[in-house]
Amino acid sequence: MTEVTFSASHGQGRGCVIHRRACFSASHRYWLPELSADDNSARFGPCALSPGHGHNYELIVSMAGGLDANGMVLNLSEVKHAIRSEVTEQLDFRFLNEAWPEFDVAKPDGCLPTTEALVRQIWQRLRPHLPITALRLYEQPGLWADYIGNAMDAFLTIRTHFAAAHRLARPELNQEENESIYGKCARPHGHGHNYLVDVTVRGKIDARTGMVCDLSALQRIVNDLVVEPFDHTFLNKDVPYFSECVPTAENIALHIADRLTTPIRAIGAHLHKVRLQESPNNAAEVYAETPQLEIMPEALQAMATH
Numbered sequence: 405m406t407e408v409t410f411s412a413s414h415g416q417g418r419g420c421v422i423h424r425r426a427c428f429s430a431s432h433r434y435w436l437p438e439l440s441a442d443d444n445s446a447r448f449g450p451c452a453l454s455p456g457h458g459h460n461y462e463l464i465v466s467m468a469g470g471l472d473a474n475g476m477v478l479n480l481s482e483v484k485h486a487i488r489s490e491v492t493e494q495l496d497f498r499f500l501n502e503a504w505p506e507f508d509v510a511k512p513d514g515c516l517p518t519t520e521a522l523v524r525q526i527w528q529r530l531r532p533h534l535p536i537t538a539l540r541l542y543e544q545p546g547l548w549a550d551y552i553g554n555a556m557d558a559f560l561t562i563r564t565h566f567a568a569a570h571r572l573a574r575p576e577l578n579q580e581e582n583e584s585i586y587g588k589c590a591r592p593h594g595h596g597h598n599y600l601v602d603v604t605v606r607g608k609i610d611a612r613t614g615m616v617c618d619l620s621a622l623q624r625i626v627n628d629l630v631v632e633p634f635d636h637t638f639l640n641k642d643v644p645y646f647s648e649c650v651p652t653a654e655n656i657a658l659h660i661a662d663r664l665t666t667p668i669r670a671i672g673a674h675l676h677k678v679r680l681q682e683s684p685n686n687a688a689e690v691y692a693e694t695p696q697l698e699i700m701p702e703a704l705q706a707m708a709t710h
């Protein structure tokens with residue numbers, strides 16, 4: 405083991421991740437000239453409508469490095485300036501299809517300005533200026549893309565919700581024993597939550613459609629396999645799996661991941677993570693593959709001492 409000694413002066417040389425948020429409003433349209441009008445609308449739904457529609461985008465820029473003698477990874481005014489000049493000034497109140505040449509689909513290598521294609525292009529523009537480690541772009545509060553600089557690999561998350569009741573109790577234990585483990589959650593007639601479900605998939609951004617997978621197909625899978633069967637149910641009684649398995653937030657998240665893994669592979673993506681928020685105070689996260697969106701301490705320290 406090598407001894408690492410840190411300067412006490414303002415944390416100099418120690419690693420840290422910082423985040424900066426920036427917003428812009430822009431419009432776009434999903435329309436490919438090689439497809440007929442019918443094929444465009446079949447493929448992209450209302451996103452194919454002329455002349456387009458808009459979103460209030462929110463961008464989260466994550467940067468890492470060692471602290472300087474002033475106790476900062478970077479001077480924030482330089483960060484703000486780079487994000488403004490490279491991204492928001494160029495995109496705010498613009499039609500994305502025309503804002504950057506990469507989104508000109510009249511050219512054979514043009515790509516539709518989806519959330520995942522856009523976050524990747526933002527990475528290309530910011531990377532020469534900032535030590536970015538991750539970017540997240542929200543198209544709306546229930547849809548966002550993450551990009552960590554891996555070629556065409558991107559992560560797409562959709563948020564949905566369902567309301568359901570449950571009771572936490574193991575059938576082989578008596579009421580007193582269950583209450584000693586699960587407290588009020590073991591009361592015999594159950595209680596309910598408005599659950600939020602975030603499903604994160606990983607995939608390759610298609611060079612033409614700009615999509616890691618067909619978004620409406622993904623939404624349909626989550627709706628058919630999670631929302632429809634779980635919404636307005638008593639999970640222990642209405643979902644056969646939970647007649648045997650205690651429907652804790654952890655078990656519900658795992659079961660959702662188990663239900664989604666194969667169908668998501670069938671649409672060309674990989675389930676990465678499921679996050680189930682049971683209440684403002686508790687949530688459970690499970691990964692269907694090696695986590696990639698968090699920066700590991702060794703990687704951070706390597707960046708800091710670089």
Ligand SMILES: [Zn+2]
Nearest residue numbers: 432451457459
């Ligand atoms: Zn849109």
Ligand SMILES: [Zn+2]
Nearest residue numbers: 570589595597
């Ligand atoms: Zn509960």
